[in-house]
Amino acid sequence: MNAFTYRGGILCADNIALPVIAEQVGTPCYVYSETRLRDNYRAFAEPFASLNAMVCYAVKACPNVAVIRALASCGAGADVTSAGELERALHAGVAPDKIVFSGVAKTRAEITMALKAGIHQINAESIPEMRVIGEVAASLGLRAPLALRVNPNVAAHTHYKISTGEMGTKFGIDSTQLPEAMGLAKTLPGLDLKGFQVHIGSHLFDYNNFREAYGKLADMVRDWREQGFDLSRLDLGGGVGIPYDGQTQAPFGDYAAVVHATVGNLGCELAFEPGRRLVGDAGVLLTQVMYDKQGTAKRFLILDAGMNDLIRPAMYEARHSIWPVRECADDAQPADVVGPVCETSDLFGEFYLLPGVGQGDLVAILQAGAYGAAMASTYNGRPLIPEVMVSGDTFRVIRKRISVAEQIGWEE
Numbered sequence: 001m002n003a004f005t006y007r008g009g010i011l012c013a014d015n016i017a018l019p020v021i022a023e024q025v026g027t028p029c030y031v032y033s034e035t036r037l038r039d040n041y042r043a044f045a046e047p048f049a050s051l052n053a054m055v056c057y058a059v060k061a062c063p064n065v066a067v068i069r070a071l072a073s074c075g076a077g078a079d080v081t082s083a084g085e086l087e088r089a090l091h092a093g094v095a096p097d098k099i100v101f102s103g104v105a106k107t108r109a110e111i112t113m114a115l116k117a118g119i120h121q122i123n124a125e126s127i128p129e130m131r132v133i134g135e136v137a138a139s140l141g142l143r144a145p146l147a148l149r150v151n152p153n154v155a156a157h158t159h160y161k162i163s164t165g166e167m168g169t170k171f172g173i174d175s176t177q178l179p180e181a182m183g184l185a186k187t188l189p190g191l192d193l194k195g196f197q198v199h200i201g202s203h204l205f206d207y208n209n210f211r212e213a214y215g216k217l218a219d220m221v222r223d224w225r226e227q228g229f230d231l232s233r234l235d236l237g238g239g240v241g242i243p244y245d246g247q248t249q250a251p252f253g254d255y256a257a258v259v260h261a262t263v264g265n266l267g268c269e270l271a272f273e274p275g276r277r278l279v280g281d282a283g284v285l286l287t288q289v290m291y292d293k294q295g296t297a298k299r300f301l302i303l304d305a306g307m308n309d310l311i312r313p314a315m316y317e318a319r320h321s322i323w324p325v326r327e328c329a330d331d332a333q334p335a336d337v338v339g340p341v342c343e344t345s346d347l348f349g350e351f352y353l354l355p356g357v358g359q360g361d362l363v364a365i366l367q368a369g370a371y372g373a374a375m376a377s378t379y380n381g382r383p384l385i386p387e388v389m390v391s392g393d394t395f396r397v398i399r400k401r402i403s404v405a406e407q408i409g410w411e412e
């Protein structure tokens with residue numbers, strides 16, 4: 001079911017008309033559908049039910065505790081990239097043995113916290129980091145359950161800012177250094193090597209990139225097992241894309257087929273770290289048109305939401321779908337949809353056709369659940385906006401607006 005549909009000409013989230021939320025909470029705000037979150041989790045987990053697999057939600061995509069809790073209640077674990085995210089996951093009730101810790105540079109304090117909490121796995125990204133994990137674990141009298149993040153040198157064919165699996169990016173251990181890393185894993189008493197992890201990038205459309213990476217991973221498992229290593233786990237990372245404006249995508253079943261074909265018969269316990277795929281289309285940014293500005297060359301619809309609320313268009317050249325909240329059959333004059341922030345890059349996109357939309361009207365920016373609120377800032381002295389969770393016939397504010405007065409209270 002799509003969570004955001006028109007009923008009687010009004011865009012709704014589940015059974016709640018968006019103007020009701022705008023009225024009660026104010027705009028701009030993020031609106032999530034709990035129904036959609038749950039559906040997305042089930043759709044992801046189901047194809048792997050026959051394998052020994054764990055789906056760990058990549059908390060960084062949308063770290064609101066209520067969102068983590070909704071997914072955890074369906075059975076999701078968590079993939080965290082910092083102590084802050086670990087704290088959020090634990091607070092939301094994710095069992096420690098379902099938490100994996102990724103991230104390029106974990107501090108001693110973070111490693112200590114993770115080990116004391118008894119998490120499922122720490123993914124090491126470099127040889128120096130392995131040494132620190134080993135030291136910290138040994139000092140606590142523990143052995144760290146470890147996976148090595150390998151850099152498979154695979155092109156991800158996504159935006160260069162979110163491509164992570166090629167030689168020359170800062171991520172993972174290159175194949176040339178893997179023998180040294182494996183030797184270290186065997187000798188350091190604080191390390192308990194369980195297996196490998198890969199994450200080749202975010203928002204991938206071409207599942208053949210996964211096929212290549214997972215194929216290489218399977219070969220590595222076979223090779224290192226022959227050399228006497230007991231490798232029981234594979235963490236396949238996240239990165240499965242979702243369709244944004246005007247895009248279509250191969251069915252998720254095709255991704256699942258790639259997993260089964262490449263690593264399904266190794267007898268490894270599998271982990272997945274999806275972020276965008278679970279939350280991306282479960283959230284919208286609800287915003288109001290402040291001004292309909294007819295310039296000489298162009299028409300601008302200026303929203304009350306800006307790049308500080310949703311930075312993906314400015315940062316990744318993303319084009320989100322934008323829908324009028326009140327459906328209208330009129331012809332539309334194209335407009336550039338922009339925010340109020342003093343930056344030319346505060347542009348959601350050019351030449352949108354939004355029938356019936358003018359000054360004072362509400363619009364919804366779709367696919368805003370992932371890397372939306374998560375990446376928000378207070379740039380231009382703006383408050384952090386509220387987040388709202390809709391659940392069938394009810395909704396609640398899951399993060400209040402952080403007023404400027406409150407921010408000033410943190411200063412001086």
Ligand SMILES: *Cc1c(COP(=O)(O)O)cnc(C)c1O
Pocket residue numbers: 058060061079102103199201202203237238239240273274275276277370
């Ligand atoms: C960002 C990230 C993810 C989640 O990526 P999505 O594209 O949102 O699925 C998973 N694992 C790691 C290590 C990441 O850095």
